[in-house]
């Protein structure tokens with residue numbers, strides 16, 4: 001894995017699903033962009049909440065059509081495979097109940113879920129769910145979270161706002177960024193120790 005290559009910044013693939021919290025995707029992109037090379041992916045539903053013009057100018061936002069339109073004939077590159085290879089780390093924030101269920105069931109019917117299905121799980125993949133309290137408390141959620149944990153996906157837990165009455169609120173973008181930075185720091189320390 002290239003994450004601790006001093007020659008270049010980490011390659012982070014940020015992805016958003018169709019949740020209200022996707023309005024914070026802008027802030028997430030700006031935060032990661034300060035220290036990483038970032039590419040972005042949005043589901044069709046996520047586009048409803050994202051103002052593309054507000055993303056950092058150098059971040060390309062890929063959508064489902066890009067996966068299809070980049071391919072013309074046998075031998076051409078397949079975008080979702082290319083993005084898997086490019087990325088050192090993937091972060092899905094927000095993760096919707098729908099995409100959580102699809103990942104848990106191995107479904108891949110759009111760009112985001114094709115990337116997750118083709119992901120090399122020796123590289124980290126973080127998810128930050130965001131959903132209505134009742135959706136979060138639905139028994140499917142726990143079952144799906146167990147499945148994604150089995151895959152090796154790391155959960156960034158939603159926050160509780162207003163006590164037990166309201167959970168399922170996506171972790172703050174600064175917390176998500178700090179979680180990934182902490183991971184990288186731990187990897188760097190491990191590498192240093194193994195080289196001593």
Ligand SMILES: Cc1cc2nc3c(=O)[nH]c(=O)nc-3n(C[C@H](O)[C@H](O)[C@H](O)COP(=O)(O)O)c2cc1C
Pocket residue numbers: 016017018019020021043044045046095096097098099100130131132135
């Ligand atoms: C206004 C609005 C807000 C929504 N907010 C959420 C949400 O916060 N979390 C969630 O899991 N689904 C939410 N949904 C439902 C998803 O958008 C829907 O399940 C969609 O199919 C998700 O697609 P995706 O997983 O491909 O992004 C919302 C739908 C609407 C219309």
